[in-house]
Amino acid sequence: xxxxxxxxxxxxxxxxxxxxxxxxxxxxxxxxxxxxxxxxxxxxxxxxxxxxxxxxxxxxxxxxxxxxxxxxxxxxxxxxxxxxxxxxxxxxxxxxxxxxxxxxxxxxxxxxxxxxxxxxxxxxxxxxxxxxxxxxxxxxxxxxxxxxxxxxxxxxxxxxxxxxxxxxxxxxxxxxxxxxxxxxxxxxxxxxxxxxxxxxxxxxxxxxxxxxxxxxxxxxxxxxxxxxxxxxxxxxxxxxxxxxxxxxxxxxxxxxxxxxxxxxxxxxxxxxxxxxxxxxxxxxxxxxxxxxxxxxxxxxxxxxxxxxxxxxxxxxxxxxxxxxxxxxxxxxxxxxxxxxxxxxxxxxxxxxxxxxxxxxxxxxxxxxxxxxxxxxxxxxxxxxxxxxxxx
Amino acid sequence: xxxxxxxxxxxxxxxxxxxxxxxxxxxxxxxxxxxxxxxxxxxxxxxxxxxxxxxxxxxxxxxxxxxxxxxxxxxxxxxxxxxxxxxxxxxxxxxxxxxxxxxxxxxxxxxxxxxxxxxxxxxxxxxxxxxxxxxxxxxxxxxxxxxxxxxxxxxxxxxxxxxxxxxxxxxxxxxxxxxxxxxxxxxxxxxxxxxxxxxxxxxxxxxxxxxxxxxxxxxxxxxxxxxxxxxxxxxxxxxxxxxxxxxxxxxxxxxxxxxxxxxxxxxxxxxxxxxxxxxxxxxxxxxxxxxxxxxxxxxxxxxxxxxxxxxxxxxxxxxxxxxxxxxxxxxxxxxxxxxxxxxxxxxxxxxxxxxxxxxxxxxxxxxxxxxxxxxxxxxxxxxxxxxxxxx
Numbered sequence: 001x002x003x004x005x006x007x008x009x010x011x012x013x014x015x016x017x018x019x020x021x022x023x024x025x026x027x028x029x030x031x032x033x034x035x036x037x038x039x040x041x042x043x044x045x046x047x048x049x050x051x052x053x054x055x056x057x058x059x060x061x062x063x064x065x066x067x068x069x070x071x072x073x074x075x076x077x078x079x080x081x082x083x084x085x086x087x088x089x090x091x092x093x094x095x096x097x098x099x100x101x102x103x104x105x106x107x108x109x110x111x112x113x114x115x116x117x118x119x120x121x122x123x124x125x126x127x128x129x130x131x132x133x134x135x136x137x138x139x140x141x142x143x144x145x146x147x148x149x150x151x152x153x154x155x156x157x158x159x160x161x162x163x164x165x166x167x168x169x170x171x172x173x174x175x176x177x178x179x180x181x182x183x184x185x186x187x188x189x190x191x192x193x194x195x196x197x198x199x200x201x202x203x204x205x206x207x208x209x210x211x212x213x214x215x216x217x218x219x220x221x222x223x224x225x226x227x228x229x230x231x232x233x234x235x236x237x238x239x240x241x242x243x244x245x246x247x248x249x250x251x252x253x254x255x256x257x258x259x260x261x262x263x264x265x266x267x268x269x270x271x272x273x274x275x276x277x278x279x280x281x282x283x284x285x286x287x288x289x290x291x292x293x294x295x296x297x298x299x300x301x302x303x304x305x306x307x308x309x310x311x312x313x314x315x316x317x318x319x320x321x322x323x324x325x326x327x328x329x330x331x332x333x334x335x336x337x338x339x340x341x342x343x344x345x346x347x348x349x350x351x352x353x354x355x356x357x358x359x360x361x362x363x364x365x366x367x368x369x370x371x372x373x374x375x376x377x378x379x380x381x382x383x384x385x386x387x388x389x390x391x
Numbered sequence: 392x393x394x395x396x397x398x399x400x401x402x403x404x405x406x407x408x409x410x411x412x413x414x415x416x417x418x419x420x421x422x423x424x425x426x427x428x429x430x431x432x433x434x435x436x437x438x439x440x441x442x443x444x445x446x447x448x449x450x451x452x453x454x455x456x457x458x459x460x461x462x463x464x465x466x467x468x469x470x471x472x473x474x475x476x477x478x479x480x481x482x483x484x485x486x487x488x489x490x491x492x493x494x495x496x497x498x499x500x501x502x503x504x505x506x507x508x509x510x511x512x513x514x515x516x517x518x519x520x521x522x523x524x525x526x527x528x529x530x531x532x533x534x535x536x537x538x539x540x541x542x543x544x545x546x547x548x549x550x551x552x553x554x555x556x557x558x559x560x561x562x563x564x565x566x567x568x569x570x571x572x573x574x575x576x577x578x579x580x581x582x583x584x585x586x587x588x589x590x591x592x593x594x595x596x597x598x599x600x601x602x603x604x605x606x607x608x609x610x611x612x613x614x615x616x617x618x619x620x621x622x623x624x625x626x627x628x629x630x631x632x633x634x635x636x637x638x639x640x641x642x643x644x645x646x647x648x649x650x651x652x653x654x655x656x657x658x659x660x661x662x663x664x665x666x667x668x669x670x671x672x673x674x675x676x677x678x679x680x681x682x683x684x685x686x687x688x689x690x691x692x693x694x695x696x697x698x699x700x701x702x703x704x705x706x707x708x709x710x711x712x713x714x715x716x717x718x719x720x721x722x723x724x725x726x727x728x729x730x731x732x733x734x735x736x737x738x739x740x741x742x743x744x745x746x747x748x749x750x751x752x753x754x755x756x757x758x759x760x761x762x763x764x765x766x767x768x769x770x771x772x773x774x775x776x777x778x779x780x781x782x
Contacts, residue, residue, distance in 0.1 A: 001634040001635065003406025003408075004406060005405070006402075006403040012397040014394060014396070015394025210632075210634070213635045216612065217608055218611075220607035220609075220611030221604065221607065221608060223607055224604040224606075224607040224608075225604075228604070240392055241601075243392045244392065244602075244604045247605075247650065247651070251608075251647070260405070260406075260638070
């Protein structure tokens with residue numbers, strides 16, 4: 001086990017009706033004037049925005065609305081938000097929505113007190129030293145952004161997705177009402193489930209030895225997510241299953257599953273190129289295609305941990321080689337993704353063989369020519385082999 | 392799943408040599424003058440106290456030593472500490488040790504800014520509204536006090552153990568070096584392992600339905616603790632196993648395993664009477680006796696969750712009645728406690744039949760005549776039946 005620091009100071013307020021506590025919580029955390037960051041019309045239509053605003057009014061907190069954030073959020077909205085916050089003397093950023101609204105809010109939060117271009121942080125040219133406080137009202141579980149210090153934004157110029165992590169971007173509090181997720185369309189629900197599983201897998205697949213406690217926690221979470229996901233597919237109005245899924249999304253990504261171990265994240269990086277090339281593709285859909293492909297390559301070349309997953313999570317019998325055991329586990333994972341009606345291949349997502357050159361090129365442009373993934377070294381040959389399995 | 396708030400803002404700094412960061416962390420959290428609360432000579436002999444003090448000196452932080460805290464910590468030391476802090480204008484409390492030092496430190500922290508008797512908080516006569524900041528250097532994993540807002544102190548007058556919980560008592564940071572636990576005697580190590588398992592069981596045994604995620608996390612933790620404990624028994628110098636155990640102790644008790652569910656704690660309350668009557672009995676030893684007895688009673692009267700434990704944690708086959716399955720699981724838990732060389736009964740701890748009257752009487756004196764445990768209602772008849780199984 002490696003030395004580590006675990007710090008998850010976000011206050012999670014979870015359950016039915018908790019959005020009505022937004023104003024009190026904002027007050028408790030020192031807000032005077034709030035920027036409400038949100039996406040399309042669904043938070044308006046559902047009445048959520050009105051309830052949040054009512055709660056702010058009751059607590060005597062001013063607010064400014066800032067809507068129109070799209071999935072795979074882009075930098076132009078970040079610039080617009082920074083300008084608005086400066087103009088309006090806003091001191092607190094409150095995204096109401098899913099990962100896109102929250103990630104945009106975080107980018108605005110670090111951009112406001114910085115004199116240069118906020119991209120400097122995401123490009124590694126500058127280090128975050130200050131940020132406005134952020135808190136969230138979560139409507140789409142999965143991104144885990146409500147409990148993490150991470151943000152991913154798409155640079156419109158070049159359509160690159162770039163990520164940033166900073167403790168200063170961790171939300172002060174996150175309001176999580178599972179009822180708000182009950183009207184999510186089936187595909188969005190499913191994308192989220194895949195994404196939270198991937199957040200666990202990226203930490204689970206490590207070469208750091210002697211991490212039994214965190215392995216077992218991760219395995220327990222993955223089993224629970226799949227059990228509850230099947231209930232949600234059968235009955236989208238199942239509050240209890242929605243609640244279990246929503247909370248899983250948070251602990252999948254607040255750092256708990258990554259303590260004491262190197263984390264991989266190669267699959268996420270590979271997926272970012274997929275949805276980066278076509279912003280109609282949901283991150284979760286891309287992951288559902290890439291993760292089994294990545295695992296299949298690893299089953300051949302580096303099977304140990306994939307085999308452990310197969311045995312402990314999918315109850316595959318300990319018979320045959322690690323590769324055989326691993327492949328049986330991957331088959332079961334694919335069966336589960338099929339229940340979620342996820343795409344099975346890049347072809348299904350509209351990619352053709354010649355696109356692989358672009359994917360490989362962009363992956364290594366963004367991540368380096370040879371990347372020491374903590375589980376396996378990624379060279380262009382490896383990346384290509386995995387994208388080809390995914391095709 | 393019930394509505395809940397989960398807030399675990401403690402910064403956990405974990406790994407080899409991390410005690411050398413004490414000074415920097417104290418500075419970061421605003422300390423000027425620190426009270427170092429510790430127990431006997433072991434932190435002196437091991438050189439830990441000197442390293443912590445060196446680190447404080449390097450960071451230009453003043454400190455005052457306050458030693459002599461005993462297991463099952465008592466109120467006289469709390470009063471003494473409060474007086475010392477007031478006299479010396481100390482603004483930060485730093486226990487270096489295990490649960491006893493930390494629990495004493497928390498009592499001092501809430502006692503200092505309060506005009507009345509600190510017992511008012513523990514007796515429910517007053518609510519904690521202010522506390523000095525506390526941070527810990529942990530040497531004995533188990534109590535979980537390094538990541539919780541809880542404290543248990545023994546009232547010398549009457550030998551009652553009383554507990555208090557307050558968010559204001561949560562440590563700002565906790566320094567956790569598993570190397571420090573490698574010289575712990577085998578019995579203390581074992582008591583700690585039982586205690587952390589009990590912290591999970593108290594939350595696991597609930598009648599709150601639809602808590603799959605937290606159940607699975609709890610089960611994963613329990614499996615991991617038992618696996619790693621066996622390694623520690625075989626080789627007390629196994630750093631990796633010690634590290635896994637130490638971290639388990641924290642997440643067993645920082646609230647994660649209790650989200651969204653009612654918690655029981657009847658077994659802890661029953662054990663408090665046991666070690667309250669004889670302060671030579673370690674809390675963990677008492678729990679190793681009481682928990683299997685409690686489970687055996689529940690297997691007969693309310694077996695569902697005990698049977699789930701048996702199947703998911705101890706791989707008991709799903710054959711026979713819930714009671715039969717549950718009893719097989721309890722037998723396996725007893726086998727594990729035997730590996731740890733734990734006492735098997737109250738008799739082994741020196742109790743005789745007539746002591747049961749006293750235990751039952753004190754339990755209900757402290758907790759009420761009829762207590763709605765979240766898993767089973769505790770009447771004097773039930774309490775007696777469980778203590779009798781334990782005898």
